Amino acid sequence: MAKISPCCSPVLAGPLTKENADELASAFKALGDPGRLQLLGFIAAQPEGEACVCFLTEPTGLSQPTVSHHLKVLHAAGLLDRDKRGAWVYYRVNCGRIEDLRSALATRPARARVTKRAS
């Protein structure tokens, strides 16, 4: 899981280095699938904030290997934490990572907003 260094690489703060762009792109790519977004939503919707794989197979309508694959992608992107308890594996949303992505999308972070004094 690549570090995002949210304090230094908001997308709109200026030119991105290739490395920062790669890091951020891989994270957003993980969010770029409806099944994965639904999985995040289902997990976050649980009272305990966590869910095992067997619980997620049915509501998404995806096969168990596909769900497992998506969870792996989300985990690799740092968006899910994995907790194996006996035969079950519980996944939990990593809110800190989500916040990092949010801050990477911050518009005009510090630099004074361009005041569009057209012509």
Place this chain on the structure above:
Amino acid sequence: MAKISPCCSPVLAGPLTKENADELASAFKALGDPGRLQLLGFIAAQPEGEACVCFLTEPTGLSQPTVSHHLKVLHAAGLLDRDKRGAWVYYRVNCGRIEDLRSALATRPARARVTKRAS
């Protein structure tokens, strides 16, 4: 460009409908490419907040058709505004759309945060 209805579909607020998931996923997918993130960064870095295609070909190291393709994808996702002035086409970051995506990633929007009173 699908509407995101940011007020009603934060990813982590609970289960997502298939439609909301599709809308959000297509938007994040547009962000899931390093070249496109760099394009956003370069455009936002301009003093006027806008840039024409010819200016973006060189710093990204991509061919002109590829840049044009990425700009089209970003425009289709609502992330860039297009302004044709004569023979030139100027692209500008749509900050409102970016903000919509940010709010869609809001963690635990209203519902009281699960207080993790473990066991």
Place this chain on the structure above:
DNA sequence: GCCAGCCATCGATGCATGTCAATATCCCCC
């Protein structure tokens, strides 16, 4: 130790996408 259930991996398949060369389209200017 064996069996059943949960999860991950593997292999295969079909579709989406990033990329570029070539070409078309549009616009300004002479």
Place this chain on the structure above:
DNA sequence: GGGGGATATTGACATGCATCGATGGCTGGC
């Protein structure tokens, strides 16, 4: 209206990815 430059589109190619069935690895219970 013809020429030149800026963009967009097309066609082709390779790669990536989502998906599933089949299978393997673990874990707990009998």
